[in-house]
Amino acid sequence: MPSPVHSAADLFGIEPSVPSVAGQRFNAKLSRLLIADGAGxxxxxxxxxxxxxxxxxGDRHEGIARPADSRVPWYPRGTPIRNSRQVTILAPDELxxxxxxxxxxxxxxxxIGSNMVLEGVPRLTQLPPGTRLxxxxxxxxxxxxxxxxxxxxxxAVAAFYPDSEGMDVAFVKAAKGLRGLVAWVERAGEILxxxxxxxRVPAQKLWVR
Amino acid sequence: MPSPVHSAADLFGIEPSVPSVAGQRFNAKLSRLLIADGAGxxxxxxxxxxxxxxxxxGDRHEGIARPADSRVPWYPRGTPIRNSRQVTILAPDELxxxxxxxxxxxxxxxxIGSNMVLEGVPRLTQLPPGTRLxxxxxxxxxxxxxxxxxxxxxxAVAAFYPDSEGMDVAFVKAAKGLRGLVAWVERAGEILxxxxxxxRVPAQKLWVR
Numbered sequence: 001m002p003s004p005v006h007s008a009a010d011l012f013g014i015e016p017s018v019p020s021v022a023g024q025r026f027n028a029k030l031s032r033l034l035i036a037d038g039a040g041x042x043x044x045x046x047x048x049x050x051x052x053x054x055x056x057x058g059d060r061h062e063g064i065a066r067p068a069d070s071r072v073p074w075y076p077r078g079t080p081i082r083n084s085r086q087v088t089i090l091a092p093d094e095l096x097x098x099x100x101x102x103x104x105x106x107x108x109x110x111x112i113g114s115n116m117v118l119e120g121v122p123r124l125t126q127l128p129p130g131t132r133l134x135x136x137x138x139x140x141x142x143x144x145x146x147x148x149x150x151x152x153x154x155x156a157v158a159a160f161y162p163d164s165e166g167m168d169v170a171f172v173k174a175a176k177g178l179r180g181l182v183a184w185v186e187r188a189g190e191i192l193x194x195x196x197x198x199x200r201v202p203a204q205k206l207w208v209r
Numbered sequence: 210m211p212s213p214v215h216s217a218a219d220l221f222g223i224e225p226s227v228p229s230v231a232g233q234r235f236n237a238k239l240s241r242l243l244i245a246d247g248a249g250x251x252x253x254x255x256x257x258x259x260x261x262x263x264x265x266x267g268d269r270h271e272g273i274a275r276p277a278d279s280r281v282p283w284y285p286r287g288t289p290i291r292n293s294r295q296v297t298i299l300a301p302d303e304l305x306x307x308x309x310x311x312x313x314x315x316x317x318x319x320x321i322g323s324n325m326v327l328e329g330v331p332r333l334t335q336l337p338p339g340t341r342l343x344x345x346x347x348x349x350x351x352x353x354x355x356x357x358x359x360x361x362x363x364x365a366v367a368a369f370y371p372d373s374e375g376m377d378v379a380f381v382k383a384a385k386g387l388r389g390l391v392a393w394v395e396r397a398g399e400i401l402x403x404x405x406x407x408x409r410v411p412a413q414k415l416w417v418r
Contacts, residue, residue, distance in 0.1 A: 019228035021415050053274055053291050064273055065262055068396075074343065081396045082262050084351070126416050130338035130354055134283065142293070145339055145411065187277075187290045202354065206230050206413050207335050 020205035025198065030135075031092070032117035033193035034110055036060040041156050043110045045193070051139055052188045055086030056115060062086065071148065083184065084144040089133075090114040090180035091124035101174035104161050111160060112153040114180070121199060125177050132186065134198040139189025147182045149175035229414035234407065237329035239344075240301070242402035245269040245322055250365050252319045254402070260348055261397045264295030265324060271295065280357065292393065293353035298342075299323040299389035300333035310383035313370050320369060321362040323389070330408060334386050341395065343407040348398025356391045358384035 034043035037058045055062040066083040068075035075081055090109045099107045109117050118124060118133075131143040154171025158164055243252035246267040264271040275292040277284035284290055299318045308316045318326050327333060327342075340352040363380025367373060 019415055021417055024416075024418055026418060053289070075347070075349070075396055079347075079396060080262070081349075082351075082393065084395075122418060123416065126414055128338070128413075128416050129411065138284070138288075140284075140290075142291075185291065186293075187284055187288060201416060201418075202338065204337075204413075204415050205335055206228055206415065207233075207332065207337050207410060208230055209233055209235060209331060209410075 018206045018208065021203065023203045024201040026120075028118050028120035028133075028197045028199050030116055030191070030193060030195050030197050031119045032109065032114075033191060034115050034117075036113055036115070041111075041113050041152065043114055045110070047193050049191045050189070051087075051141075051185045051191055053185055055083065055185055059086075059115065060113075061088070071150075085147075085182040086185055087115045087141055087183045088113050088147060088180060089116045089118055089124070089141075089183060091118055091121060093122075094125060094178040094180065098175050098178045101178075102157070102164075102167060102170060104157075104164065107157055108160075111156050112179070113156075118197065125180055127181060127199075128201060128204055130202045132200045133183065134200065135189065135191050136195050137189040137191065138187060139185070139191050140187040141183040142186045144182045144184060146177070147179045149173075149179045153179070227415045227417065230412065232412045233410040235329075237327050237342075237406045237408050239325055239400070239402060239404050239406050240328045241318065241323075241326035242400060243319055243324050243326075245324070250320075250322050250361065252323055254319070256402050258324075258400045259398070260296075260350075260394045260400055262394055264292065264394055268295075268324065269322075270297070270324075280359075294356075294391040295394055296324045296350055296392045297322050297356060297389060298325045298327055298333070298350075298392060300327055300330060302331075303334055303387040303389065307384050307387045310387075311366070311373075311376060311379060313366075313373065316366055317369075320365050321388070322365075327406065334389055336390060336408075337410060337413055339411045341409045342392065343409065344398065344400050345404050346398040346400065347396060348394070348400050349396040350392040351395045353391045353393060355386070356388045358382075358388040362388070 033046055035046050036043045054064050063083045065080040068079040068081050095107045125146050129145040133141040149172045151168045154168035158167035242255055244255050245252045263273050272292045274289040277288040277290050304316045334355050338354040342350040358381045360377045363377035367376035
């Protein structure tokens, strides 16, 4: 292998000045814990869940794999892909702003499939992929990323406001950046409503080609 | 639920000015494809792999789960955790710089467990978590993140330079930010050495609490 033709400073020594942030760690509170174990989209409160590497047992999004859907149109519909959307996480302040934008009193987390309501994380939806959430039992989740709002969730909200025509479509825009996160289980264990959550945000550095 | 006490502008309308980058998409080249199917750490070239959601069949890092190790000291050693380190990816320019820092002629990717050598991705090791790599067959990987250099890999390099005392330890520092990525299989399929790879980098926005 030849020696580098550029000096090290050209290649790596002087990095382009890209914005970066060191890793962050803080506590948040799991104010509600929910499961989608009914017929539809909605979730209901539970005191306790025992999550596994497959996700939330009995939940509609349980599975180590899932069939590709319209969220991943680059895969043929139905193709098994690894399930990185096992758990849906929402924040109260973001839901409040979503309601304001929609011109309604409230959007309840259980209407749009929330498994967890997390308090104390500003701009929850923007937490970077790879963030870990650690629970007191040792159970842990890894954040896949932002949950892009879809018309199905919009229709679920609209069902509670029968006079609001077109809200299913309006939701897609109004909920952008506010619809929370999806995550997968990294380590199995018990999760209790009301518990503390240790949030670990990895170091971030913007990558530009 | 009460109305917001702050105006929307306070809460969400005027976002703090945090640096961000839109999603990026470009092609790279898979110049080499390798497997760790021997006794140790090293990999060997293959023309073709059929990856599954478990990873690379027969590879030392195959598995939908893996036992927790020193990389994740917050989990008790041996606890099963979901395996997001199925595939190791390196870049030729970063290996060259690593060799320069170590004062040696070269560091071969097969010495330190590389499954893929990817050309055409500047600062490969810094690609953000959540980046997807799509192969012509439809197979796809999701980037977990930077592969932090460890003494085991350093010892593997040192074995080729018997006169370089302490290189296993020196490697940990010299290879920082240059040791490539680890990734997991999102969609199964065939991967061929020499093929094009479509790289999709998600939108990035620095998150600061």
